[in-house]
Amino acid sequence: MTKSDKATAIHRTLEELYPEVPVPLDHTDPYTLLVSVLLSAQCTDVRVNQVTPALWALTDRPEVMKTIPAEDIREIIKPCGLSPTKSRAIKELSKIIDEEHGGRVPQSFAELERLPGVGHKTASVVMSQAFGVPAFPVDTHIHRLAYRWALSTGKNVVQTERDLKRLFPREQWNRLHLQIIFFGREYCPARGHRMRDCPICSVHGRKSLLKREKG
Incomplete structure (x- = not known):
């Protein structure tokens, strides 16, 4: 089986398991996403x-969020971790969105990635889920599964994204990255995972990992 054939088979399994793929983060518009x-x-x-x-009870509008002290934002978002950095980024990007983009989240990768706290992965999620632009956001979970399935070398998330984009048709990217996330949570977790019990790893898993598990 070629890598392309494997990708097609994996996509077919994911379509069967997850015909519906809601966006896992609750939001009402591109800004809240x-x-x-x-x-x-x-x-x-x-x-x-x-x-x-x-946080939304405080405000869900950038023109208001930019006026709120970072300390107040930080107090609310503490459970998410990294609250000092995240609170400053939320305040600063809200100011930029309001003053430089007319209060609307920019709809380009370049402009999004210039916002404080926004990297390529975050920009990819917003472009795909808020604006419907084909993108393949690769987080640590997708990176891990792509390696387990021998679809990528697993050197880094940049390489993984490049490999997955080559293997899957552009029109599948937005839906597929969510399907892989849902699959990873349900069947293919980081810890305590038995590849031979996994619907995809058992059939398409990296041979060296399957051999190590058996041995």
Whole structure:
């Protein structure tokens, strides 16, 4: 089986398991999605969804958020971790969005990645989930699964994103990255994972990892 054939088979399995793929972060517009994705760095989506209602009660508009002291934002988002850095980034990016982009989240990778606290992965999530632009956000979970499935060398997330984009059609990217995330949570966790019990790893897993597990 070629790597392309394997990718097709994996996609077919994911389509069967996850015909519906809701965006895991609760949001109402591109701005609230952007802030939620920023908060999700080194934090679970579940925790972010528990924290953001209190933040939105404060405000969910950039023109107001920019006026709120970073300390007040920090107090609300503490459970998400890295709160000093994240609170400053939220305040600063809100100011830029309001004053330089007319209060609207920019719709380009370059402009998004210039915002404080926004890297390529965060920009990719916003572009794909808020604006429908084909993107393949690769977090540590997708990076791990792509290596386990021998779809990428696993050297770094940049290489993994490049490999996955080559293997899967552009029109599949936005949906597929969510399907892989859901699959990883349910069947393919980082710890305590048995590849031979996994619907995808058992069939398409990296041979060296399967051999090590058996041995």
